[in-house]
Amino acid sequence: MAADPRPPLLSVRNLKTYFAQDEGTVKAVDGVNLDLYPGATLGIVGESGCGKSVTARSILRIVDRPGRIVEGEIHFRRPAANGGPSATVDLARLDSNGSEMRSIRGAEIALIFQEPMSSFSPVHTVGNQIIEAILLHQKLSRREARDRAIDMLKRVGVSSPEERVDQLSNQLSGGLRQRAMIAMALSCHPTLLIADEPTTALDVTTQTQILELMRRLQREDGMAIMLITHDLGVVAEMATDVAVMYLGRVVEQAPVDAIFHAPRHPYTRALLRSIPRMRSRSRERLTPIAGAVPHPYDRPTGCPFHPRCAEFMAGRCDREAPVLKPVGDRHAVSCFLYE
Amino acid sequence: MTVASHAPLLRVAGLQKFFPIRKGFLRRTVGHVRAVDGVNFHIDEGETLGLVGESGCGKTTTARCILRAIEPTSGEIFMRRGNGTVVEMGALRPAELRALRREMQMIFQDPFTSLNPRMTLLDLVGEPLLVHGMKSRPEREERVADLLRRVGLRPEYMRRFPHAFSGGERQRIGIARALALQPRLVVADEPVSALDVSVQAQILNLLFDLQKDFRLTYLFVAHDLSVVRYISDRVAVMYVGRMVELAETEELFKTPKHPYTAALLSAVLEPDPRTRSRRIVLQGEVANPAAPPSGCYFHPRCPHAIDVCRTETPAWQEISRGHFVGCHRAKELQLVGVE
Numbered sequence A: 001m002a003a004d005p006r007p008p009l010l011s012v013r014n015l016k017t018y019f020a021q022d023e024g025t026v027k028a029v030d031g032v033n034l035d036l037y038p039g040a041t042l043g044i045v046g047e048s049g050c051g052k053s054v055t056a057r058s059i060l061r062i063v064d065r066p067g068r069i070v071e072g073e074i075h076f077r078r079p080a081a082n083g084g085p086s087a088t089v090d091l092a093r094l095d096s097n098g099s100e101m102r103s104i105r106g107a108e109i110a111l112i113f114q115e116p117m118s119s120f121s122p123v124h125t126v127g128n129q130i131i132e133a134i135l136l137h138q139k140l141s142r143r144e145a146r147d148r149a150i151d152m153l154k155r156v157g158v159s160s161p162e163e164r165v166d167q168l169s170n171q172l173s174g175g176l177r178q179r180a181m182i183a184m185a186l187s188c189h190p191t192l193l194i195a196d197e198p199t200t201a202l203d204v205t206t207q208t209q210i211l212e213l214m215r216r217l218q219r220e221d222g223m224a225i226m227l228i229t230h231d232l233g234v235v236a237e238m239a240t241d242v243a244v245m246y247l248g249r250v251v252e253q254a255p256v257d258a259i260f261h262a263p264r265h266p267y268t269r270a271l272l273r274s275i276p277r278m279r280s281r282s283r284e285r286l287t288p289i290a291g292a293v294p295h296p297y298d299r300p301t302g303c304p305f306h307p308r309c310a311e312f313m314a315g316r317c318d319r320e321a322p323v324l325k326p327v328g329d330r331h332a333v334s335c336f337l338y339e
Numbered sequence B: 001m002t003v004a005s006h007a008p009l010l011r012v013a014g015l016q017k018f019f020p021i022r023k024g025f026l027r028r029t030v031g032h033v034r035a036v037d038g039v040n041f042h043i044d045e046g047e048t049l050g051l052v053g054e055s056g057c058g059k060t061t062t063a064r065c066i067l068r069a070i071e072p073t074s075g076e077i078f079m080r081r082g083n084g085t086v087v088e089m090g091a092l093r094p095a096e097l098r099a100l101r102r103e104m105q106m107i108f109q110d111p112f113t114s115l116n117p118r119m120t121l122l123d124l125v126g127e128p129l130l131v132h133g134m135k136s137r138p139e140r141e142e143r144v145a146d147l148l149r150r151v152g153l154r155p156e157y158m159r160r161f162p163h164a165f166s167g168g169e170r171q172r173i174g175i176a177r178a179l180a181l182q183p184r185l186v187v188a189d190e191p192v193s194a195l196d197v198s199v200q201a202q203i204l205n206l207l208f209d210l211q212k213d214f215r216l217t218y219l220f221v222a223h224d225l226s227v228v229r230y231i232s233d234r235v236a237v238m239y240v241g242r243m244v245e246l247a248e249t250e251e252l253f254k255t256p257k258h259p260y261t262a263a264l265l266s267a268v269l270e271p272d273p274r275t276r277s278r279r280i281v282l283q284g285e286v287a288n289p290a291a292p293p294s295g296c297y298f299h300p301r302c303p304h305a306i307d308v309c310r311t312e313t314p315a316w317q318e319i320s321r322g323h324f325v326g327c328h329r330a331k332e333l334q335l336v337g338v339e
Helices: A051-058 A099-104 A126-137 A142-155 A174-186 A204-220 A232-238 A257-262 A265-275 B060-068 B094-101 B121-131 B138-148 B156-158 B167-179 B199-212 B225-229 B249-254 B257-265 B309-313
Strands: A009-019 A023-036 A041-045 A067-078 A087-092 A110-113 A191-195 A224-229 A240-245 A247-253 A325-328 A331-333 B010-023 B028-042 B048-052 B075-079 B085-088 B104-105 B183-189 B217-222 B234-239 B242-248 B318-322 B323-325
Touching: A009 A126, A009 B225, A023 A041, A023 A051, A023 A240, A023 A247, A041 A051, A041 A232, A041 B309, A051 A110, A051 A191, A087 B309, A110 A174, A126 A142, A126 A174, A126 B242, A142 A174, A142 B048, A174 A204, A191 A204, A191 A232, A204 A232, A224 A232, A232 A257, A240 A265, A247 A257, A247 A265, A265 B199, B010 B060, B028 B060, B028 B242, B048 B060, B048 B225, B060 B075, B060 B183, B060 B217, B104 B167, B121 B138, B121 B156, B121 B167, B138 B167, B167 B199, B183 B225, B199 B225, B217 B225, B225 B249, B234 B257, B242 B249, B242 B257
Parallel strands: A041 A224, A041 A240, A110 A191, A191 A224, B048 B217, B048 B234, B104 B183, B183 B217
Antiparallel strands: A009 A023, A009 A067, A067 A087, A240 A247, A247 A331, A325 A331, B010 B028, B010 B075, B075 B085, B234 B242, B242 B323, B318 B323
């Protein structure tokens, strides 16, 4: 794939989101750079504590207290209104509860979560919650909004949507709830959909259905997807580009094929070696990564991966922090091996 | 009681577990959830049987029945004791059952909730020793130190509490506790699914080494087929309380005979973007075990269902040596596995 001639839809520069706590400051996101192009799917992978979810919440400006964006820019290209030119805004500088952010959040940037059980209110019908989202962002009558909600439920493959629309979320199965969640997220035609572990809580056969559905809706609506997951299989299946995160930083970003077939960063390589595969022979020893992800208060100096890295260079990796540098076409790595 | 040195370590015959559904003021039983509905299998000494299926398929209930954590509704569970005698667990008196329990232990899924936070490692790992009669404290400490070393933890940590350890280390503590009484059968219920990807391989390798060193027999319950393929000698697949297929690992993965197994295999997402292919997308969702469909429970979702599948329960048949399947069309269908 050649470099995309269009400007990115979303471009994150040196984003830092810190949580100041009594025990010290947790640098959950510590200098993240990302680019996401219109209609593309960017997979963000990493283990627990790598900052992938906080990055997403920073973009939506819904970071929980005491978390705060302390530095960096989040450039988001808003679609042209009434034939006018598209404009770029820096989300990091907007008031998180101001009218501009509220008109973007849920409308132009939508979010689906991992946990379909807890993301709907248990006391309102699924339909009313979707209708509320529609009425918030679009000038429609309640009647029209209800029809739109039923249409959306039909589009995401909910059978008998006219009945489901009046049900409570606990009357739906996990798979149906995730479909209803997607219906709600897409009801305002977002240009960017952030999906945070969308299939982690689902069974494998249901996961296949939901991923297939997301792919079809992306084809039809053309939105970009930021897919956050710890599952390398999901990323390989869905993403066009991948960013690998470790302890609040992007350590490698590349087109999906390069990440899986020509990984450069020692962490990406070790991660790919450590997972059991369907096509490998059974009962062969795996090559694990030594140690564990460090505790957030106990951040290593220099490169955050150096205590676990097989290619650790003493005096360098533990003193200086590497920065993301291009090593190929749309391929960037943050490691001293490539400097 | 019979003496048979070549009998399998564990044999399960016609196991059923129904949970009553109670409703109304009088808590009258209005129906049953057929959690496990007629399951047959055996495990030989020193081997690993993988038990896979989606949520609600009865795999955990089967494991709990074997450990006698819950009383089965019907069926027999035979265990071969260390002295070669075969006992049926349902026929044992409580004192005999307690003695037998030393020989089977469990490793739990969640290392964050399965360890008492107020107990030190010494107490956690030493408790089973104390309960089963090791009263001398120095002797216990020595044994605990030995166990900790065996699972890759430093004995100096003996007086610390579990919160000081990472997920992977906590899982090692759980394993040390399970091994304290030198069991012969270890039931591991999703032992790596709560862990970070990079840590899973460490624990899988550890389980592997311990099996060789102590001649352990594993019943490995999991939903992740790549992990199951890695660890198991044979694999059993369950669907809505029934076993649908059981075979040697390589054979089951290469030549599945049940359409559900084939669908599960095709739903596994490989960490390789070049293997994206057309997957078998099953329609609908897993059947409700309180009101299962007629005939073969899988027929409403099966792409190969014919009339007989709707009316008759398929027999559990051995179609080639050691390969069991419960499907009317097992002999004629040509299903695709993992190459």
